[in-house]
Amino acid sequence: MKSNASLEKIAGLLKPAQSILIFPHINVDGDALGSAAALCRALRNQKKDAWILLEGEIPSYISFMDTAFCTKDADCIMQPDLCICVDCSEESRMPKRAAKYKAGKVRVCIDHHVTGEGFGDYYYIDGDEAATAQIIYKLLLAMEAEIDQVIAESIYIGISTDTGGFQFSNTTAETHAIAAKLFEKGIDHTGIMVRLYQTVPLKTVQLQAEILERMEVLADGKAAISYVSNEMMQALSASLDDAEGSVDLLRNIEGVEMAAFLKEQDDSVRVSMRAKSFSNVHQIAAKFGGGGHAKAAGCTIHLPLAEAVEVMKREMTAYWENQGK
Amino acid sequence: MKSNASLEKIAGLLKPAQSILIFPHINVDGDALGSAAALCRALRNQKKDAWILLEGEIPSYISFMDTAFCTKDADCIMQPDLCICVDCSEESRMPKRAAKYKAGKVRVCIDHHVTGEGFGDYYYIDGDEAATAQIIYKLLLAMEAEIDQVIAESIYIGISTDTGGFQFSNTTAETHAIAAKLFEKGIDHTGIMVRLYQTVPLKTVQLQAEILERMEVLADGKAAISYVSNEMMQALSASLDDAEGSVDLLRNIEGVEMAAFLKEQDDSVRVSMRAKSFSNVHQIAAKFGGGGHAKAAGCTIHLPLAEAVEVMKREMTAYWENQGK
Numbered sequence: 001m002k003s004n005a006s007l008e009k010i011a012g013l014l015k016p017a018q019s020i021l022i023f024p025h026i027n028v029d030g031d032a033l034g035s036a037a038a039l040c041r042a043l044r045n046q047k048k049d050a051w052i053l054l055e056g057e058i059p060s061y062i063s064f065m066d067t068a069f070c071t072k073d074a075d076c077i078m079q080p081d082l083c084i085c086v087d088c089s090e091e092s093r094m095p096k097r098a099a100k101y102k103a104g105k106v107r108v109c110i111d112h113h114v115t116g117e118g119f120g121d122y123y124y125i126d127g128d129e130a131a132t133a134q135i136i137y138k139l140l141l142a143m144e145a146e147i148d149q150v151i152a153e154s155i156y157i158g159i160s161t162d163t164g165g166f167q168f169s170n171t172t173a174e175t176h177a178i179a180a181k182l183f184e185k186g187i188d189h190t191g192i193m194v195r196l197y198q199t200v201p202l203k204t205v206q207l208q209a210e211i212l213e214r215m216e217v218l219a220d221g222k223a224a225i226s227y228v229s230n231e232m233m234q235a236l237s238a239s240l241d242d243a244e245g246s247v248d249l250l251r252n253i254e255g256v257e258m259a260a261f262l263k264e265q266d267d268s269v270r271v272s273m274r275a276k277s278f279s280n281v282h283q284i285a286a287k288f289g290g291g292g293h294a295k296a297a298g299c300t301i302h303l304p305l306a307e308a309v310e311v312m313k314r315e316m317t318a319y320w321e322n323q324g325k
Numbered sequence: 326m327k328s329n330a331s332l333e334k335i336a337g338l339l340k341p342a343q344s345i346l347i348f349p350h351i352n353v354d355g356d357a358l359g360s361a362a363a364l365c366r367a368l369r370n371q372k373k374d375a376w377i378l379l380e381g382e383i384p385s386y387i388s389f390m391d392t393a394f395c396t397k398d399a400d401c402i403m404q405p406d407l408c409i410c411v412d413c414s415e416e417s418r419m420p421k422r423a424a425k426y427k428a429g430k431v432r433v434c435i436d437h438h439v440t441g442e443g444f445g446d447y448y449y450i451d452g453d454e455a456a457t458a459q460i461i462y463k464l465l466l467a468m469e470a471e472i473d474q475v476i477a478e479s480i481y482i483g484i485s486t487d488t489g490g491f492q493f494s495n496t497t498a499e500t501h502a503i504a505a506k507l508f509e510k511g512i513d514h515t516g517i518m519v520r521l522y523q524t525v526p527l528k529t530v531q532l533q534a535e536i537l538e539r540m541e542v543l544a545d546g547k548a549a550i551s552y553v554s555n556e557m558m559q560a561l562s563a564s565l566d567d568a569e570g571s572v573d574l575l576r577n578i579e580g581v582e583m584a585a586f587l588k589e590q591d592d593s594v595r596v597s598m599r600a601k602s603f604s605n606v607h608q609i610a611a612k613f614g615g616g617g618h619a620k621a622a623g624c625t626i627h628l629p630l631a632e633a634v635e636v637m638k639r640e641m642t643a644y645w646e647n648q649g650k
Contacts, residue, residue, distance in 0.1 A: 166491050166504075167522060169515040173508035176501045179491075183498035190494040197492060198577045198601055202546070205537055205578055212534035217527065254524045276523055 005108075005122040007135070011142040013106055013122065014043070017081035020050040023101055025088035028054060030062050030196075032087035034158025035110070035132040037066040039086065041154070042145035044069065051076045055096045059241070062161075064195045066154050074100045084108040087132035089118045089125055110135055112162075130170040133158025137178050152185035157192060165197070204242040207232065211246050217256070218313060219320035222279075224250040225312055227262035227269075229305055247272040258319070260284075260312050262305065269301045269308040279323075284315050330433075330447040332460070336467040338431055338447065339368070342406035345375040348426055350413035353379060355387050355521075357412035359483025360435070360457040362391040364411065366479070367470035369394065376401045380421045384566070387486075389520045391479050399425045409433040412457035414443045414450055435460055437487075455495040458483025462503050477510035482517060490522070529567040532557065536571050542581070543638060544645035547604075549575040550638055552587035552594075554630055572597040583644070585609075585637050587630065594626045594633035604648075609640050 014020065022040050024032035036052045043050035052070045074097065083104025089111040091098045101107060107120030112135060114127035129135050133155045140147055147155075159179060163171045166179070183189065207228065215226040228243045236242075240263055250259035251274040258279045263270045271288070273281035275295045282290075282297040290299020301308040339345065347365050349357035361377040368375035377395045399422065408429025414436040416423045426432060432445030437460060439452035454460050458480045465472055472480075484504060488496045491504070508514065532553065540551040553568045561567070565588060575584035576599040583604045588595045596613070598606035600620045607615075607622040615624020626633040 167518050169518075171508075171514060173505045176505035176508060180498045180501035180505065183496075183501060189496060193492050193494075194602060199579045200577050201579050202542065205540075205574070209534045209537035212530055213538070215530075221527070249530070252523045252525045253530055254526050277519060 004124050004126070007124060007139045007142040010108055010110070010122060010124060010139060011144075013082060013108060014084075014143060017106070018048055019077045019080045020048055020082045020084065021077050021080040021100065021104065022050065022052045023083065023085040023088060023094050023097055024052065024054070025085075025093040026055055026095065028056070028058055028062075029087075030065070030161030031131045031133050031158040033058065033062055033065055033067070033070075034154040034156075034161070035086040035136045037069070038133065038136050038140065038147075038151045038154040038158070039084070040069045041066065041151050042140050042143065042147075045146060045148070049077060053097055053100065055094065060201075061196070061199065062157070065157060066150050080104045082106045082108065083120075084110065085120070086110050086136065087112070089113065089123060090115065091119060110139070128172075130168075130172060130175045131159045131162035133162070134175060134178055137181075147182075147185055149186045149188075152182040153187045153192060156182045156187050156189075157196070160192070160196065201242060203236045203238045206236050207238050207242050208246060208249060211243070211261070212249065215250060216313070217253075218317050219258075221255040222320050223258045223260075223316040224253055224256045225260045225262070225309065225316065226250060227264070227305060227309055229264045247274050250274075251276055258316060260316060262301075262308055262312065264305045265300075267302070269303065269305055271299050271301060271308070271312060273297045273299075279319070284312075284319060287315065329449050329451070332449060332464045332467040335433055335435070335447060335449060335464060336469075338407060338433060339409075339468060342431070343373055344402045344405045345373055345407045345409065346402050346405040346425065346429065347375065347377045348408065348410040348413060348419050348422055349377065349379070350410075350418040351380055351420065353381070353383055353387075354412075355390070355486030356456045356458050356483040358383065358387055358390055358392075358395075359479040359481075359486070360411040360461045362394070363458065363461050363465065363472075363476045363479040363483070364409070365394045366391065366476050367465050367468065367472070370471060370473070374402060378422055378425065380419065386521070386524065387482070390482060391475050405429045407431045407433065408445075409435065410445070411435050411461065412437070414438065414445075414448060415440070416444060435464070453497075455493075455497060455500045456484045456487035458487070459500060459503055462506075472507075472510055474511045474513075477507040478512045478517060481507045481512050481514075482521070485517070485521065526567060528561045528563045531561050532563050532567050533571060533574060536568070536586070537574065540575060541638070542578075543642050544583075546580040547645050548583045548585075548641040549578055549581045550585045550587070550634065550641065551575060552589070552630060552634055554589045572599050575599075576601055583641060585641060587626075587633055587637065589630045590625075592627070594628065594630055596624050596626060596633070596637060598622045598624075604644070609637075609644060612640065 022036045024036040040050045083101045089109040109118045109120045109123035111125045112129040211226045247261035257276045259274045261272045275281045280294040285297035285299040288299035347361045349361040365375045408426045414434040434443045434445045434448035436450045437454040437457050536551045572586035582601045584599045586597045600606045605619040610622035610624040613624035
């Protein structure tokens with residue numbers, strides 16, 4: 001892998017650029033949009049022609065964010081002086097926009113996912129950073145850009161969402177130190193918390209209640225499993241997005257070390273698995289051709305839902321029986 | 326109200342004291358126990374005879390904390406050089422221990438609840454502090470005490486629990502700045518998160534599923550109400566503690582501005598209410614002789630559960646009808 005450019009180097013590339021197009025990843029989330037919005041507004045404040053080029057829609061849970069400079073019009077800048085992808089460093093995460101990205105006179109990647117190959121001329125990829133927004137904060141300092149309240153809020157939302165509200169293990173001393181600096185910019189913390197955590201769609205809550213009701217606890221309480229069927233989704237006019245996070249509800253139960261959540265698809269069943277402290281869910285997912293890592297893994301099972309649930313129950317029970325040997 | 330002593334003054338009082346008894350409030354929580362544990366261990370590290378005097382049990386969700394110096398034996402120190410209550414500044418919050426507290430040669434209160442009168446000789450009470458543990462952190466600096474990993478973890482747990490994981494509106498720049506310093510002490514952040522947020526009792530989850538299933542949404546989605554009956558609790562062998570936080574689940578629903586949660590008691594019904602952004606739940610609670618403030622209030626209704634639910638539904642519906650006028 002190529003070595004990282006310094007943030008000072010990237011700031012130096014941005015300085016002469018007059019037109020800049022910013023590319024967050026597809027299925028934009030709080031960190032991708034927050035990173036893009038913060039950088040774009042800082043560049044606008046420097047009187048540059050800067051836009052965020054999206055593909056697909058902004059999900060409703062982050063629709064309150066600063067989207068002033070978002071567009072789907074790839075022609076908003078014909079040939080950008082600089083193209084920069086944020087929270088994204090591979091073509092597959094921006095499939096319809098890759099050609100436009102490559103048309104930039106200079107191409108830069110900023111990301112905290114180490115999976116990407118860093119396509120472009122320069123990049124800064126650091127898997128130890130809790131969020132890309134945390135890198136953007138440091139880039140803005142290197143650019144000597146003013147961080148106003150709106151920019152601070154975009155960065156804060158990026159960090160907060162990608163660290164699960166400072167709970168995930170990617171959270172570091174620096175994450176909190178940056179959050180402290182963002183508070184000093186007068187962010188509307190309470191307003192952001194209401195939008196992020198107190199705006200749960202009613203059908204999500206209803207779906208979760210049904211998922212918890214169907215939950216089974218196995219292996220002396222060490223494993224939990226539940227599912228959502230197409231019928232349940234239709235009854236609530238819910239989508240798979242509404243079932244997001246359900247596997248965490250199961251994993252968060254006292255004593256549960258391993259959780260599996262099954263979602264019925266058209267002709268298969270998607271399985272999400274989580275481990276808490278000791279177990280390795282990748283071992284099970286891999287048996288079905290799935291991927292992931294010890295603490296979070298997934299696979300697809302080509303069986304009817306009820307059978308897939310039974311298969312997973314057997315696998316999880318067997319896992320814990322083998323642990324005892 | 327008397328004026329605050331400085332933390333330097335309190336550090337100066339602690340310096341010559343050889344025997345110190347620490348009093349967290351009754352029904353000890355993460356902040357009270359974390360504050361007491363951090364201070365006690367710091368004093369122990371200074372070769373002092375220091376103990377935390379408790380009344381009642383430590384709840385299981387914080388039983389993993391540093392309880393090495395906790396005791397219920399008021400005679401562990403016969404006449405302490407100094408008694409200090411933490412996260413507590415009124416006699417009613419330490420009813421069985423108040424006499425012992427008063428027996429201290431010097432008495433000090435440290436708290437972030439401004440309701441207390443600060444009984445004792447010296448006190449430091451600041452309602453702008455997110456947690457008492459945040460004050461203890463600054464006191465340890467004033468004492469020039471070493472903050473080791475175990476002390477840092479106690480302080481972190483105090484701050485994290487009293488700010489709802491940095492989500493409540495009491496969170497400030499300083500809260501995050503202190504969290505950053507605590508991370509630098511090598512706290513086991515992931516382990517703490519697992520214990521605090523991934524150890525939800527199974528019966529709590531089952532109870533929540535039933536509560537959500539019984540939920541009704543009123544006033545065009547602006548109000549939500551649900552309840553737990555004695556029968557539901559008995560069926561799950563659950564206690565009222567297991568229903569804690571249920572009102573937040575209702576309040577957190579998109580569009581819901583006001584939530585009420587009813588708990589059946591022996592001969593009455595306890596109502597907890599929460600408001601999100603606009604509404605004032607104290608207005609409703611006050612009609613039934615209850616207390617609280619605009620965003621969080623409660624009252625007791627002396628009616629059978631089903632009737633109490635109907636009464637509350639009428640009140641909440643009427644509240645929103647009147648808002649429209």
